[in-house]
Amino acid sequence: MSYVFALWRAETPPIITQAIQAGGFGPTLPLAAQGPTWAAFSPVEEILVLPGGRGVVFGRLFTRAARPERVRTAAGLGDTSDVLETLSRSYWGRYLAVLVDPAGGMVAARDPSGNLPAFRIRREPMDLLFSDVGQAAALGLVSPRIDWSYLARHIAFGGARSAATGLVGVEEILPGDALAAPPKGAMSTRPFWRPSQVIEAAPRLEAGDWAERLLAEIEGSVAALAAAEGPIIVELSGGLDSSIVALALRERVAAFAVNVTTIGPEGDERRYARQVARAAGLPLTELVLDAGDIDFSAPPLARLARPGRPTVLQSVDAAFQQQGRQHRASAFFNGAGGDSVFGYFISAAPVVDRFRAQGLSPGVMTTIMDVASLTGANAWTVARLALKIGLRRQDPPRSPDLEHLAPAWRQVASPHHPWQDGLAGLPPGKRRHVQAVLGVHAHMDGHDRSVAATVVSPHMAQPVLELALAIPTWLSVAGGRDRAIARRAFAALLPADVLNRRSKGRINSFVAAAYEANRDRIGPMLAEGLLARESLLDLDGVAATLRKPVEMTQARFMSILRLVDAELWARSWSR
Template identity: 30%
Template sequence: MYRYLAFVWNSRNLESARTVNALSTSAPATWNLAYEGTGIKLFRTDARRTASVYRLDRNGGVIFGKLFESHTEAEVPRQAQFDADEALRVVRSGGRRVVERYWGTYLAIVHDDAARKHHVFRDPTGTLPCYSTTYRGVDVFFADIEDALHCLPGPFSIDRDHLSRWLYSLSLAREATAIENVEPLPAGECLTLHEQARTRTRIWDPVAVASAPNFERPEEAELALRSAVQSTVNAWASCYRNITHRLSGGLDSSIVAGCLAHAPAKPQLTFCNLAIEDSDAQQQVHLLGMDRATIEKVRAIVSHGDERRYARLVAQRWGVPLVERKRSPELNMQRLSAIPLRLRPLMYFASMEMDDTRMEMVRNHGAEAFFSGQSGDTVFLATTQPVASIDYARRHGLRPALWRHLLASSTLSKESLWTVLQKTVSHGLLRRRYVSRFHTFWRTTLLNSELATQMAHSEQTLREAQHVATAALPPGTQMLANAIASTAYHEFVVHTRGLADDIDPLDAQPVWEVALRIPSYTSLKGATSRGLARHAFRDVLPEEIRKRTAKGSGSAFYQNVVHKHRGLLRDQLLDGHLVNDGYLDRRKLEECLALDDPSTQIVASTLLSYLAAEIWMQQWKQVGTATAARYRNAVS
């Protein structure tokens, strides 16, 4: 993760200028001033210097990160270069030209001197974190709150509403942080600062992309998808000499592995697999709040988390060393209190062993970057919903080919042909709203009843807003467009954040733009989840993986973790901040933890998330006490 700290202010305001100077002097000596322009100061705080600083001539601002050219026939996309003319085009477009002509991981601060405006935005898929706050007329942007704490006196208080949303459902926590007065800069949006005015405009819209001419024909879609993924992998692979790829053995990570093996840069590759213990794999997974039909669907596609056999097939195919490590439920959960500060609770229990393995790969194997297959489920369309026939009917109406898609949707969804036909007529031909079963199940929670009711209403409001925003799209494409906001994985990068970069090549603007233009009935080729991707990359996939439709799951593993750590959960939660501050219902919590297997009452990962939030609150209450004193001194 690239780390930075940027100050943006109205250069005509002398008081703001003095504030920036005061904040800058508190920066640690390890920080370096990467750019200084009219109303802009950018410090880079990452020691590895893998990010680039693109200075826009004529006082046009700066772009920090990695940028590659779009719309190029080059096998390896070139890194961006901005001469004076190109910089002028960027400024005149208010920054839009960056989104239209380039892609990558970046923060852009574009300065329009004539209009006295600053335009601030990040890459449309949000792979580079960007948070902001204001202090005495200065806008402060940063990737890591610990960097901001070096110079900002605060105050930093916990946002009760957002923390409630996080505890109820992570999907409700996308557009804010759990700390007051600190907010994320939404991906795809541009914040324009003009004297005292602040406006937001969307400069990259997934709905507009999906509404463009689409790749209807499977042959054309295959070529476009294959080209976008391989080109993206080629671009990122050219930036590193030593890459470790997190190879789960699933379809998505196997596709990225094959593309890495074909990258022209030929970096040194190591594959890494993290598997759960065999004993955990045999445990029955409790599926709470779902009806019988939905449970049967889930059980049909979910397998245990030990996929080493498949990872070995891929490693053997490409002759790449495979490092295998195991996960054990005997986790040292006390480590949750030693992780760096975050702006919302971090589910470190989900990545603790991977964090250890990544540190091992940096120290012993010289890893400069970690690649993964993250976002593959989304961009390749992993679903068992009958959206193919619904989307086809909505796009094309009653045509002979609809019958073929009805049969395919029935096969994929394991629903009767009659049921699929009813849904296709209702949601396809008549264009009524389609709601997936996975969005209607009862959510298990130990929040107090009043708070749980409020959050359930908030979740319904969110889904209504998402539907309104994407209503012009067929349901299958709506699912894809709404998923873009939830693809940021940088929050799970902990102790290697300053030692190696994390690259998710499938979570890239060129890949998303192709995926959004492929209709669901094309993506689900062969009546198979991610069917088009299976066919497009068939030559780089072992046949056993290409045909495999089950997905590995860690649910049973977390159930075992909860079972083994009930004592710690009781000690931390029953008389903790979440109970005392009115978030969790103590009676419900006590009854749950008294069970031999609490996972029969609440999803194991949810209970572990409560523990993560409790420890996170302990951290921030300590920080809050210290910063409150600093803030009082600063304003006195």
């Protein structure tokens, strides 16, 4: 879905007046609600209007219950004194809530999942909120200019997220944040949900209880999200995370599993996908990808606020998009973020977490052995690394990748995300857990297939995310298995091969093949492109890397591919 919200402080801007008189910005963005100083444009089935003209909730809202139900009226929200508190504690979903102040200001709060995009810009005399910056530009609501300094940071830190975007003046309202736009003065943000608060308030439960609760939250969340959709494409890789989503959709009418595979054993997970599809009662379509189908000159189909679509996954997007259109799907459901949410810890940090919680107990030795089994290290090595982590006062800063940036652009500061606030008092494993979840946001949007249907990541749903964050890290490595509580939760449903699987599917060889096939085109494209025109690149360094053979252990070619992504994104705003 898409939406636009406009709030003005003087006379109604002409562009909004015209839209109101026309009944909206066309059939996909009709006028859904309005007040004296605001107007909301959205499909009517995707908006709740608060009583008394207090504002709107875009997207989909669900109750907190064993069997969540979609909220069809905002009457209950209008009765509360603190709508944001009520939203975060009594509801969940994929939404942006906009509360209008009678004095002419507003507060806009985005749900913690990040499943519904939210951007803002101040265009005097109005503030604009929207979900699709490309659509907003096409409507004449924004006049985007590329922020090249942002792009340098994006390249250096691998796309790590903050509120900043690659377009001047356009900022993202981050998940769990509330944007305050007063009648006068600058806009500001404050948190209404934070991972650190969830972790600090976590109850103490046994592993079996955690697994039981996780099963209930995943099944309830997936069922609620699916009930709000028409036909669904399930992106079934055959790995644990996508398998859990497929099994939570078991026997659902109008759900179709699709597996994309690459040539070569590391990317072929069809054996596992077939077993899961049978267990879930879902029809399965298998598609084989060809690295030669990737067009390294094609910009993303959607015009995005920042580089998002990996060019090398273009054929993956095309395959899912074709299936989505064939089945007239309204959504793609995937397992994105499962590794991060459910605790894929390849680290001794869980040992430190357990020591801090229980002291020098027998359980600490158990976790040392669990981590040793999981990583292949011996117990002494795990204990030594745990001691090193435990003695560290703060986590080391992330090192930027400056190899291909021109010297003038190498003084870049690491982007700050507000979820990082409040982590200092948490044990190191939980800090890493939050940082891993943060990284998921970069993979939730920017997909070419989103032009065909909505992309939904159920593992990031607030009830699932909150429960997973509360689970102690040492339980997530119990028995020497990664994501141990998630495995235990679905043990009765998962095929044995998937439940006991220790390998992970990879597409490294596929990506390398795509790079090799296009190596001769990449050099001229970057040398003659927009990044080079702005002097962002060290072209000698780029050329040197392009001359080197592909080494899978170092994967320096991945840095070049990220430059390609940035270049094609910039070109999408220059066409």
